[in-house]
Amino acid sequence: MSAVTHEANLGRVFAEPSAYADPEAWHATVARLRREQPISKVVLADYPEFWAVTKHADVMEIERNPDIFTNEPVPALAPRRESDGAQAPMKSLVQMDGEEHKAHRDLVSDWFKPGSVKRMSDRVNDLARHYVDQMARMGGECDFARDIAMHYPLQVILSVLGLPEGDYGKMLKLTQELFGAEDPDIGRAGEDSSVLQVMLDFVAYFTELAADRRAHPTGDLASVIANAELHGAPLPDMDVFGFYLIVATAGHDTTSNSIAGGLHALIEHPDQLALLQERPDLVDGAADELIRYVSPVKHFIRTCRAPFTLRDVTFEPGDIALLSYASANHDEEVFEDPFRLDVTRANASSHLAFGFGRHFCLGAHLARMEIRAIFRELLGRLEEIALAAPPTFVQSRLVSGPKTLPVRYRMRPAT
Numbered sequence: 001m002s003a004v005t006h007e008a009n010l011g012r013v014f015a016e017p018s019a020y021a022d023p024e025a026w027h028a029t030v031a032r033l034r035r036e037q038p039i040s041k042v043v044l045a046d047y048p049e050f051w052a053v054t055k056h057a058d059v060m061e062i063e064r065n066p067d068i069f070t071n072e073p074v075p076a077l078a079p080r081r082e083s084d085g086a087q088a089p090m091k092s093l094v095q096m097d098g099e100e101h102k103a104h105r106d107l108v109s110d111w112f113k114p115g116s117v118k119r120m121s122d123r124v125n126d127l128a129r130h131y132v133d134q135m136a137r138m139g140g141e142c143d144f145a146r147d148i149a150m151h152y153p154l155q156v157i158l159s160v161l162g163l164p165e166g167d168y169g170k171m172l173k174l175t176q177e178l179f180g181a182e183d184p185d186i187g188r189a190g191e192d193s194s195v196l197q198v199m200l201d202f203v204a205y206f207t208e209l210a211a212d213r214r215a216h217p218t219g220d221l222a223s224v225i226a227n228a229e230l231h232g233a234p235l236p237d238m239d240v241f242g243f244y245l246i247v248a249t250a251g252h253d254t255t256s257n258s259i260a261g262g263l264h265a266l267i268e269h270p271d272q273l274a275l276l277q278e279r280p281d282l283v284d285g286a287a288d289e290l291i292r293y294v295s296p297v298k299h300f301i302r303t304c305r306a307p308f309t310l311r312d313v314t315f316e317p318g319d320i321a322l323l324s325y326a327s328a329n330h331d332e333e334v335f336e337d338p339f340r341l342d343v344t345r346a347n348a349s350s351h352l353a354f355g356f357g358r359h360f361c362l363g364a365h366l367a368r369m370e371i372r373a374i375f376r377e378l379l380g381r382l383e384e385i386a387l388a389a390p391p392t393f394v395q396s397r398l399v400s401g402p403k404t405l406p407v408r409y410r411m412r413p414a415t
Contacts, residue, residue, distance in 0.1 A: 010033055011041075011042030011044070011052050012042070013025075014077065015046075015047050015397060017395040020394070020396060020397060021393040026326075027330060030054055033052065039058060039310060040054070048077075048320055051319060051321045052324060053321050053323050054331075055328065056331040056350075061310060064356075066098075068306050068308050069308070070302060070303050071101075071303075072095060072097055075095055077299065077322055077398075092246040093243075093359075093362070094246065107235070111224065112362045114365050117366050118369075120369070121369060123156070124156055124373045128152065128370075128374045129377050129414070131374065132374070132381060135378070136413075136414070141388055141406070142406075144406075144407050145256075145391070146404060146405075149260035150172070150260075151172070152256070153370055154171060154252045154256070155168070157171075157252050160220070160251070161244070162218055162220025163209070174201055174249075177198045206240070206245070209222055210222075210225075222244070247363075251363045254297055255370050255371065257402070260401055261402055262294060262375065264391055264402055264405055265293050268341070276343055277382070280379065280380060283379070288349045289341065290341075290375075292329045292345075294353075296353065296399055296400065296401050297398070298326045298396075298397060299322050299323055300323050302321045305317055328351075329351045334350060335347070381412050381413075384410050388408045391403075391406070
């Protein structure tokens with residue numbers, strides 16, 4: 001078997017959405033790549049050639065050089081299709097580089113700094129309590145992924161943007177369709193398989209939202225974005241919509257997967273679940289370990305702009321590097337016994353689930369707050385919990401986690 005064929009067969013796990021629906025098999029394959037060929041060239045007929053970057057240090061080195069490895073033109077892996085000529089109707093921070101990225105990020109960065117996020121703690125805690133109360137009312141059995149984890153972060157994001165609760169159902173449907181477009185149970189298969197169409201539906205919704213906030217500005221983030229100026233001129237509509245898109249979707253789906261995946265991990269590691277219940281003071285630190293373990297954002301793509309050597313590979317201009325965050329966060333050289341959940345892990349915050357450097361996730365502080373709040377509330381009331389059936393996982397190469405997490409449990413009343 002030739003080296004290219006060998007690598008392609010292994011490397012297909014990065015490209016096929018269905019591969020991510022079997023986390024154990026995915027990690028076994030990628031652990032082999034980390035050992036044998038940490039930067040692997042993957043040649044597949046239906047995808048652009050790419051280098052799969054699997055080690056923590058190598059992902060960080062590429063992230064440290066954003067002028068050489070850019071987000072443009074394509075920030076995520078997608079199949080090669082001859083008919084692909086249409087451009088996305090909007091551009092968000094993940095598609096920007098350099099000064100353009102900095103100028104746009106500065107427009108909203110104050111909203112996501114720790115001090116600003118802290119002002120939302122009462123609302124986040126209230127929502128966490130609301131959803132744990134809802135879980136308690138469900139009679140000792142629920143699908144935690146669908147009934148709790150999917151809804152709670154979206155309600156937080158609606159609060160940040162200032163959207164009415166009446167729009168909740170529409171936003172839930174669109175965010176699920178966008179990130180779950182490759183999954184037959186979530187995407188619009190049979191109705192409309194085009195991610196572009198989902199984005200156009202977002203545009204229609206955001207057009208109305210922006211018009212309302214320009215006519216009637218309030219103190220919410222949606223108003224800040226709608227009325228923002230860049231270089232002395234109003235922010236173009238498509239940039240406004242791009243902001244709405246990234247806040248509404250990335251702030252929802254990634255956190256919901258971390259919460260559902262985090263509970264699954266705790267159920268699989270009952271000693272760690274018991275430890276958190278005995279020591280609730282550990283929950284704050286445990287949030288990063290749960291995020292590391294789940295790694296909801298599986299990858300981003302960077303395009304090389306100048307020759308760059310890493311290990312035994314020299315990237316040439318035009319080469320594509322797939323940064324596998326899910327692999328880097330399980331790198332044995334950085335995280336001892338990486339497939340064991342350890343809520344006291346001293347270096348858990350060294351994970352790359354939020355990226356690194358210039359493109360570090362704007363919503364990291366808010367995501368941590370949400371995860372801490374829901375687990376602090378839930379673990380303080382759980383008497384016992386177990387899987388009611390095996391979980392299933394979303395088929396998606398970009399953002400994935402538990403699609404279903406059926407659980408049985410017993411809870412004590414709220415105090």
